[in-house]
Amino acid sequence: MLKTVIIDDEKLAIDLLTDYVNKTHFLSLSASFKDALDALAYLSSNAIDLLLLDINMPTLDGLELLSSMSYPPKVIFITAHSEYALQGFKHNAVDYLLKPLKYSDFFKATSKLMLSASTPSSSQQENTSAFTVQSSSLAHQFIFIKVDNHHQRIDLANLKYIEACGDYVVYHCVEGSYIVLQSMGNALDGLPSEDFVRIHRSHIVNLLHVDVIHKDYLEIGTLEFSISKSYQKCLKSRLQRHVP
Incomplete structure (x- = not known):
């Protein structure tokens, strides 16, 4: 099971991602946050495997949050803004998904991480x-x-x-x-x-x-x-x- 954290300032987005995580058997939801600073405090003392991260957020955006971490987990960026894609991949993102998000795209992206973690080749x-x-x-x-x-x-x-x-x-x-x-x-x-x-x-x-x-x-x-x-x-x- 991959321990997963959701960070998004929109409740509807968090609810959707929570549903997607719960129906994906190799993921387990550790926590979800609307506030990036609260999330950063949690991540500083809790080890996780996957971060589902929005980019465009108030106070601290997703890219800034990731840059502030010494040892960031694997991340999938989920955002409505395609112009951030290049920056996202510079952070070695597993994938970059655009809203509105379909479960099939979510499953494909998370499966990349699951298979690379569990098998030598996939x-x-x-x-x-x-x-x-x-x-x-x-x-x-x-x-x-x-x-x-x-x-x-x-x-x-x-x-x-x-x-x-x-x-x-x-x-x-x-x-x-x-x-x-x-x-x-x-x-x-x-x-x-x-x-x-x-x-x-x-x-x-x-x-x-x-x-x-x-x-x-x-x-x-x-x-x-x-x-x-x-x-x-x-x-x-x-x-x-x-x-x-």
Whole structure:
């Protein structure tokens, strides 16, 4: 989870960003501020991962606030003024988003930070175009997903789990993670049912990577995943196929 702080002098903007942060599962809202000086006092004694920062504010604007910090966190500028974009990127901003802000743009921007923090290599993708090549062994099965102007191959033996993120899903593989605009249902339809099973509205797991299964959660490495009651029967059925 990325600890996030919102700074904007408009209440409506704070309310919208709060909603966006709350619906993005890898973000957690630590605090929000209308006054930049109050925010600066908070940031001086609290470590955070991401700052959602307006630029044009009274008393102390966003660029001045960032410049006054010795060790600023990662920042996404969110403003109605496009003329500040160059200055924003000089501060190594993760992204620069213009109001009115759509959730799809917000999710793409925050996902850049999430994936760079959690994986050694990652790619963002828009509009999935995936198909599965079936064979008698999972080791020889793969899917292709559309990445910009080409198709990226994902070997299914290396696909550990799939995670729902709003209107997107994230394919978590051994070598990295990939974001795709797709529903969980469509993602599951393209995978062999013997090995991939949905255990929660937010997760599909590859049973070949599952280490321990408890009554209401399972483990993949050091990660724990809840098993919803509505999916327990399906998981039990899949496990029976894997018992020799």
